[in-house]
Amino acid sequence: MKTLQFANGDQMPALGLGTWKSEPGEVYTAVIEAIQVGYRHIDCAHIYGNEAEVGKAIAESIAAGTVTRDQLWITSKLWNDSHALEDVAPALDTTLTHLQLDYLDLYLIHWPVSFQKGEGFPLDADKLMSLEELPIATTWTAMESLVDQGKCRHIGVSNFSQAKVEALLQTARIKPEMNQVERHPYLQQPELLEFCQSNGVHVTAYSPLGSPDRPAGLKAEDEPVLLEDEAIATIAQRLNCSPAQVLISWAIHCGTAVIPKSVNPTRIAQNLAAAEVVLTAEDLKVIKGCDRARRYVDGSFWVVENGPYTLENLWDS
């Protein structure tokens, strides 16, 4: 398995199991199965509402001797309602309790968006706080303290534009080492990737399969279906693998980590095997031509009437 190397020598397996949209009731078996077949990287978040089940599966896998804690790479994410200085450490403590762990390998600020404490997905402007009211730089100092205390080994961000990563790099005492963003052939973000990779910030690609199981409210009627893309299907046919495997392998070829979500044992195994799929230079060229700058997770859920967030200030575009 290819790994992403961190400055202190730590290595993150490039392929991890995504757990967004994995229902409680399904995710326990998915994580048990994934660890059993060889996954060593699990991507979690408080807001997914399933960390306790993920934690149970991790704890049982360790107890059964399938894996040791230090062979696993566990990532989680700080929710938007816990950006205030005093809320960051308790949020991580809750995640650690749910996951039954005493440290995380990586903890990310989930979105560059702030809410009042206790809010999950607010629709009212007065429940949202602007980044001027609660700056990322403030949240970041609390994230740095978590590293100082040994509660997480690495810290980073998610859904950050290049401008936001750049700003954070200027003020950070401990540099962000990861930016987890939506990335797949329809949303390649070459400038962001180049900027991050040349500034010591790894990239993890979320929704690498185009996130077909997103709730209907997050889907556009006319959206292109990545898993049915003709160019991807042609490459898959030639390599005798599935389109999903081409997409996962492509992400690894780009030097990113990638976290396909599945709760199906056959697809969990298939996705892991994608790490062995070798694409040619010609395949990479063809896939490069697939870019449509198409976001499936466009952040429009943070844009509420009279609220501080717009798609322009969210993505700095």
Ligand code: A2P
């Ligand atoms: P399932 O969990 O039933 O396997 P993303 O990682 O982009 O969010 O995509 C996740 C979606 O893709 C889920 O609906 C998941 O369904 C499906 N999926 C995961 N692996 C594969 C695969 N190898 N082939 C087809 N669909 C897949």
